[in-house]
Amino acid sequence: MNFIMAWRNIWxxxxxxxxxxxxxxxxxxxxxxxxxxxxxxxxxxxxATVKIHTGHIQIQAQGYQDQRDMRKVVPDPNEIERILTSxxxxxxYTFRAEDFSLVSSENRTYGVLVIGIDxxxxxxxxxxxxxxxxxxxxxxxxxxxxxxxxxxxxxxNSPVGGDLVLLGQGRDGSIAATVLTIKGIFNTGxxxxxxxxxxxxxxxxxxxxxxxxxVHMAVVLCDSLTAVPAVKERIAGALSGIDSSLAVLDWKxxxxxLVQAIQMDxxxxxxxxxxxxxxxxxxxMNTFLMAVFERTREFGVMMSMGMGPGRLMGxxxxxxxxxxxxxxxxGTIAGAAVTWYFQIHGMVIPGAEEVARQFGLPxxxxxxxxxxxxxxxxxxxxxxxxxxxxxxxxxxxxxKPVEALSAV
Amino acid sequence: MTIVExxxxxxxxRQGEVSVTALDGVDLSIVKGDFMxxxxxxxxxxxxxxxxxxxxxxxxxxxxxxxxQALEKMKPSQLADMRLHQVGFVFQSYNLIPVLSAVExxxxxxxxxxxxxxxxxxxxxxxxxxxxxxxxxxxxxxELSGGQQQRVAVARxxxxxxAIVLADEPTANLDSASGKDLLKLMQEMNESKKVTFIxxxxxxxxxxxxxxxxxxxxxxxVEDRRK
Ligand SMILES: Nc1ncnc2c1ncn2[C@@H]1O[C@H](COP(=O)(O)OP(=O)(O)O)[C@@H](O)[C@H]1O
Ligand SMILES: [Mg+2]
Numbered sequence: 001m002n003f004i005m006a007w008r009n010i011w012x013x014x015x016x017x018x019x020x021x022x023x024x025x026x027x028x029x030x031x032x033x034x035x036x037x038x039x040x041x042x043x044x045x046x047x048a049t050v051k052i053h054t055g056h057i058q059i060q061a062q063g064y065q066d067q068r069d070m071r072k073v074v075p076d077p078n079e080i081e082r083i084l085t086s087x088x089x090x091x092x093y094t095f096r097a098e099d100f101s102l103v104s105s106e107n108r109t110y111g112v113l114v115i116g117i118d119x120x121x122x123x124x125x126x127x128x129x130x131x132x133x134x135x136x137x138x139x140x141x142x143x144x145x146x147x148x149x150x151x152x153x154x155x156x157n158s159p160v161g162g163d164l165v166l167l168g169q170g171r172d173g174s175i176a177a178t179v180l181t182i183k184g185i186f187n188t189g190x191x192x193x194x195x196x197x198x199x200x201x202x203x204x205x206x207x208x209x210x211x212x213x214x215v216h217m218a219v220v221l222c223d224s225l226t227a228v229p230a231v232k233e234r235i236a237g238a239l240s241g242i243d244s245s246l247a248v249l250d251w252k253x254x255x256x257x258l259v260q261a262i263q264m265d266x267x268x269x270x271x272x273x274x275x276x277x278x279x280x281x282x283x284x285m286n287t288f289l290m291a292v293f294e295r296t297r298e299f300g301v302m303m304s305m306g307m308g309p310g311r312l313m314g315x316x317x318x319x320x321x322x323x324x325x326x327x328x329x330x331g332t333i334a335g336a337a338v339t340w341y342f343q344i345h346g347m348v349i350p351g352a353e354e355v356a357r358q359f360g361l362p363x364x365x366x367x368x369x370x371x372x373x374x375x376x377x378x379x380x381x382x383x384x385x386x387x388x389x390x391x392x393x394x395x396x397x398x399x400k401p402v403e404a405l406s407a408v
Numbered sequence: 409m410t411i412v413e414x415x416x417x418x419x420x421x422r423q424g425e426v427s428v429t430a431l432d433g434v435d436l437s438i439v440k441g442d443f444m445x446x447x448x449x450x451x452x453x454x455x456x457x458x459x460x461x462x463x464x465x466x467x468x469x470x471x472x473x474x475x476x477q478a479l480e481k482m483k484p485s486q487l488a489d490m491r492l493h494q495v496g497f498v499f500q501s502y503n504l505i506p507v508l509s510a511v512e513x514x515x516x517x518x519x520x521x522x523x524x525x526x527x528x529x530x531x532x533x534x535x536x537x538x539x540x541x542x543x544x545x546x547x548x549x550x551e552l553s554g555g556q557q558q559r560v561a562v563a564r565x566x567x568x569x570x571a572i573v574l575a576d577e578p579t580a581n582l583d584s585a586s587g588k589d590l591l592k593l594m595q596e597m598n599e600s601k602k603v604t605f606i607x608x609x610x611x612x613x614x615x616x617x618x619x620x621x622x623x624x625x626x627x628x629x630v631e632d633r634r635k
Contacts, residue, residue: 001515001516004512005507005508009507012506297502298502298505298506301497301499301502301504303464303488304462304464304497305497305520305564306488306490306520307488307492307520308488309484309488401464401465402464405459405499
């Protein structure tokens with residue numbers, strides 16, 4: 001009967017209840033959608049960054065990440081290869097070596113990052129091959145060949161087939177000098193990369209820079225983002241017995257800027273949600289306060305019948321919980337439906353192209369519906385609404401029977 | 409058997425500088441089976457006294473015993489429990505819970521008392537028959553006339569088998585025919601079910617129905633006689 005009473009009381013002022021429910025529905029929908037959107041964007045950002053360049057995990061010499069000293073090497077890639085080929089959760093891997101050098105065309109010189117890549121393994125880890133806009137990717141057997149970023153190639157005024165003079169310093173301090181032919185020009189969408197990088201075959205790099213078989217990093221792609229921590233641990237475990245001078249870094253450590261960007265976005269999102277929820281919570285509290293005030297005499301009658309304050313409070317909380325639950329359930333379903341639609345069809349945010357480019361993101365973005373985004377969205381609204389209903393209910397608890405009865 | 413014993417009960421309302429003595433040393437004892445009118449002009453302290461006896465308010469002086477228990481010593485939760493089992497109230501108007509039907513309003517008391525569903529439904533229907541509302545069980549208060557609403561209120565007040573029913577000007581909002589009907593009903597319940605009633609009034613006609621007439625003026629009992 002308490003339940004029946006609560007239910008009927010909810011519909012006593014249908015318009016008011018519907019407005020309140022609508023506010024809750026709206027807040028829940030928005031939260032579910034926005035959270036899914038954010039999580040989806042993060043996944044896309046991480047995925048793009050990881051696949052363009054860093055991979056999920058890298059094995060490097062201790063300290064190489066902070067100080068790119070060409071003498072800090074992974075001395076024996078074969079040993080690493082033996083570990084990685086049989087490791088569960090590893091999807092693919094490759095080796096790279098890097099050094100800063102000068103490249104010149106006929107009349108221009110730029111400082112660039114020269115990266116030695118394995119033409120066969122690299123495509124399994126990064127999207128570099130797909131980003132070749134002109135010419136071709138490197139092939140096995142290529143020697144004095146290079147891939148250049150589009151901006152760099154423009155700056156150097158060198159088309160595919162053009163020659164570049166490279167001047168650098170080898171691992172042992174000797175001079176590394178050669179002439180390279182541009183075989184392909186890539187565009188990653190990230191200007192920073194396209195302006196400052198050239199890729200050459202790893203074997204040739206090792207020869208040119210006197211690497212004596214060493215590389216600078218093993219780049220690992222895992223089966224999924226969620227598998228990364230476990231794989232990282234497994235690699236570290238396998239390495240610990242072999243070579244203590246090596247470090248295992250995950251994508252967060254490899255891309256501190258990206259992690260920071262995500263954190264900042266989460267915080268600003270959180271502030272926005274908080275404001276939204278506070279507005280909704282106040283409107284709900286207002287509704288409940290109104291409902292309580294206009295029913296004071298009725299509460300007086302109930303108290304005269306011997307209904308204790310605790311029970312009265314229970315009734316009121318049941319009413320507010322009822323309204324909240326209706327709103328949250330509808331809001332969650334509607335929010336999930338809307339999110340689902342955009343998850344399938346994607347969505348172009350006007351004006352966000354610039355940001356998208358900066359992170360190498362596609363223009364059409366997809367929200368990612370997940371248990372987390374639904375549970376967090378619905379949970380926040382549920383908790384805050386119930387909390388905002390507590391205040392009016394507690395006011396009733398302090399009501400004296402005679403005062404309540406004399407209310408009109 | 410004495411059900412209510414008031415000894416030198418005082419109540420003073422203070423509103424800033426002004427203080428109003430609503431009850432000025434009331435001595436009163438009510439015995440089982442009384443059918444008593446508490447009569448007096450408006451502002452004489454009738455509502456205040458009934459609220460004290462029913463444990464809705466507490467006196468500033470003196471003592472009230474209900475079934476031998478001193479109300480002024482009870483905590484609010486104990487008072488609520490005491491009202492639930494020992495007291496039935498009928499007010500002048502708006503007695504009923506608007507979202508509940510007649511039968512549900514009557515049942516509600518028994519629900520609070522913890523009676524099982526079957527039993528309370530049966531009792532509620534029976535008592536509604538007794539007060540002449542057979543066939544109107546499912547009506548909401550808004551669908552009942554003023555007289556019918558007061559009948560439901562009486563049914564609700566007596567259904568929990570309280571020691572006493574306190575009715576504060578129960579007929580004041582009714583036309584005289586409905587008022588008489590309600591008084592007859594209360595009289596009948598008093599006789600057949602031995603329910604003890606106190607009802608306040610300032611209406612001569614209503615006083616005539618009482619078997620005991622207690623007059624109150626300026627917070628004092630000035631006359632108390634049985635017919
Ligand atoms: N809550 C209150 N605050 C101040 N004065 C009150 C209050 N309730 C009643 N009074 C005063 O106490 C006196 C008795 O009131 P009441 O018991 O309501 O009389 P009655 O029911 O006989 O009309 C009146 O003078 C009234 O103004
Ligand atoms: Mg009065």
